[in-house]
Amino acid sequence: MTEPKQRTGQPVSFRGGGFAPKPRRWFGAAVFVTLIALAEWGTRSGFISALTLPKPSDVLATFGELYTSGLLFKHLLPSLSRLAVGAALGVSIGVSVGILIGLFSYMRAGLVPLVAAIFPIPKIALLPLFVIWFGIGEGSKYALIAFGTFTPTVVATYGAVDNVDRTLIRMGQSFGLSWWSIVRKIVFPGALPGILSGLRISLAIAIILLVAAEMLGAEYGIGAYILEAGSLYDLERLFVGVVILSLLGVITSGVIALIERRLLDWRA
Amino acid sequence: MEITLDNISHAYGDTTVLQDVSHTINAQQIVCIVGPSGCGKSTLLRFLGGLEQPDAGRVLQYGDPPEGCLNPLTFVFQDFALLPWRSVSGNISLVLEDHGIRGARAKAIIEDVLLRTKLGDFARALPRQLSGGMKQRVAIARALAVNPAVMLLDEPLSALDSQTRELLMDDLVDLWTRQPFTAVYVTHNLAEAVRLGHQVVVLSRRPGRIREVVTIDKPLAEREFGDRDLEAHQKHLWQLLRDEARAADAELIHD
Ligand SMILES: Nc1ncnc2c1ncn2[C@@H]1O[C@H](COP(=O)(O)OP(=O)(O)OP(=O)(O)O)[C@@H](O)[C@H]1O
Ligand SMILES: [Mg+2]
Numbered sequence: 001m002t003e004p005k006q007r008t009g010q011p012v013s014f015r016g017g018g019f020a021p022k023p024r025r026w027f028g029a030a031v032f033v034t035l036i037a038l039a040e041w042g043t044r045s046g047f048i049s050a051l052t053l054p055k056p057s058d059v060l061a062t063f064g065e066l067y068t069s070g071l072l073f074k075h076l077l078p079s080l081s082r083l084a085v086g087a088a089l090g091v092s093i094g095v096s097v098g099i100l101i102g103l104f105s106y107m108r109a110g111l112v113p114l115v116a117a118i119f120p121i122p123k124i125a126l127l128p129l130f131v132i133w134f135g136i137g138e139g140s141k142y143a144l145i146a147f148g149t150f151t152p153t154v155v156a157t158y159g160a161v162d163n164v165d166r167t168l169i170r171m172g173q174s175f176g177l178s179w180w181s182i183v184r185k186i187v188f189p190g191a192l193p194g195i196l197s198g199l200r201i202s203l204a205i206a207i208i209l210l211v212a213a214e215m216l217g218a219e220y221g222i223g224a225y226i227l228e229a230g231s232l233y234d235l236e237r238l239f240v241g242v243v244i245l246s247l248l249g250v251i252t253s254g255v256i257a258l259i260e261r262r263l264l265d266w267r268a
Numbered sequence: 269m270e271i272t273l274d275n276i277s278h279a280y281g282d283t284t285v286l287q288d289v290s291h292t293i294n295a296q297q298i299v300c301i302v303g304p305s306g307c308g309k310s311t312l313l314r315f316l317g318g319l320e321q322p323d324a325g326r327v328l329q330y331g332d333p334p335e336g337c338l339n340p341l342t343f344v345f346q347d348f349a350l351l352p353w354r355s356v357s358g359n360i361s362l363v364l365e366d367h368g369i370r371g372a373r374a375k376a377i378i379e380d381v382l383l384r385t386k387l388g389d390f391a392r393a394l395p396r397q398l399s400g401g402m403k404q405r406v407a408i409a410r411a412l413a414v415n416p417a418v419m420l421l422d423e424p425l426s427a428l429d430s431q432t433r434e435l436l437m438d439d440l441v442d443l444w445t446r447q448p449f450t451a452v453y454v455t456h457n458l459a460e461a462v463r464l465g466h467q468v469v470v471l472s473r474r475p476g477r478i479r480e481v482v483t484i485d486k487p488l489a490e491r492e493f494g495d496r497d498l499e500a501h502q503k504h505l506w507q508l509l510r511d512e513a514r515a516a517d518a519e520l521i522h523d
Pocket of ligand 2: 311
């Protein structure tokens with residue numbers, strides 16, 4: 001036996017951690033506040049010229065006017081109802097078609113190429129066609145938004161159905177569950193995480209298309225408001241409109257996060 | 269209820285998986301199926317449960333399922349196959365709902381099977397909160413809930429550690445002793461086979477044929493961990509399987 005020698009040990013270097021985002025509640029808000037503060041400081045000090053960017057405080061003031069004049073809701077309510085009807089149509093048809101593609105060979109063979117062909121078409125380009133089909137009124141606006149949300153929903157849904165654990169479906173069959181029960185109680189809940197993350201994309205697209213739809217033959221609506229401000233180069237009002245759209249985006253994303261937390265709590 | 273395998277043969281593409289398998293599974297007995305990996309045990313079980321159809325031969329059932337049986341042929345899967353979004357009791361009610369059993373009747377059945385599988389306190393837990401052994405007990409409880417005529421178990425204990433496996437084997441023996449059921453039990457583990465099987469069917473390497481059927485007469489309740497006569501059976505089974513495994517290895521070399 002050798003005498004135990006005095007040795008100097010080196011600590012094992014740490015290389016784990018990361019790859020697991022945790023909620024950091026106020027950081028998102030802090031990023032917004034910093035950016036807006038920077039813009040305010042820049043425009044006030046003249047570092048950013050007034051033609052490049054409106055002053056955030058002016059935008060806020062314009063927003064205040066819009067609110068007190070009562071025009072805010074006159075623009076917002078029609079937009080919200082178009083968004084709700086169009087997206088509800090597109091998403092519900094998209095989820096149903098996506099599940100059918102996920103479950104039936106002929107549906108898959110027939111519809112996957114079709115969806116791939118429709119997906120890259122900028123739906124805005126089809127607006128004149130929708131006007132001819134559904135009229136200049138609300139119909140064409142619903143159709144545009146529905147069509148635009150339909151394709152990403154289909155793709156997300158059938159991908160999610162493909163990822164449902166087949167052993168769970170075999171289990172359902174082995175207990176003699178009906179086809180409809182298997183779809184409702186196994187396939188759909190199993191695909192829900194994928195469907196919801198597809199929904200984030202679909203709804204963002206719905207907001208983009210909302211503006212496009214309202215640029216044609218709409219008296220009221222956020223899109224009409226932005227279009228009018230844009231044609232007058234009224235940057236403050238343009239930005240008010242843009243900020244409203246961003247807020248809509250943040251709110252829908254927040255609502256989906258809420259739904260996920262309620263419906264997907266089983267994922268730990 | 270009795271089930272007969274009548275000359276079952278099957279191939280996936282060019283590989284013949286099973287050849288001329290005939291055997292009768294007696295009512296209220298546990299038949300264990302052992303064999304080298306890939307010899308078609310799981311495939312045979314899927315035929316028995318009607319999840320797949322063999323190329324040739326038939327699976328026949330004789331006699332009526334017992335009174336109150338909701339799903340005569342019921343599987344217990346190796347990977348549990350629990351719905352992660354349903355609680356323990358929700359997973360069990362899943363298989364009752366389609367038979368129109370809801371409310372108080374469902375609750376009574378769920379309580380009974382959870383008690384029998386010692387899960388009484390976990391009715392509201394989600395699968396992710398359970399250990400592997402408890403998940404498999406939930407799967408067994410779910411199978412018991414439909415009052416099966418024949419239980420089809422595909423390596424139900426292989427995903428578990430050896431202590432949990434011993435405990436669950438005791439539980440299965442208890443369940444069977446209190447109320448004998450018919451079961452086909454596929455396993456890799458010879459200790460499980462001699463502990464639970466009234467008969468042990470040894471399959472050859474692929475294409476799987478019946479190499480030998482070993483009958484063990486000792487009553488289940490009297491079998492114990494490390495029994496002499498069980499060990500003799502186990503040794504015999506091991507010799508049969510080792511020969512098959514060796515031959516399979518030799519074939520690989522000559523390919
Ligand atoms: N759906 C399938 N399509 C094609 N080949 C399959 C299919 N299912 C099983 N096989 C093949 O059939 C053979 C037998 O498979 P099976 O799963 O029945 O074997 P096993 O005895 O259960 O094996 P293990 O002991 O590893 O579970 C294997 O070679 C496997 O690759
Ligand atoms: Mg297997």
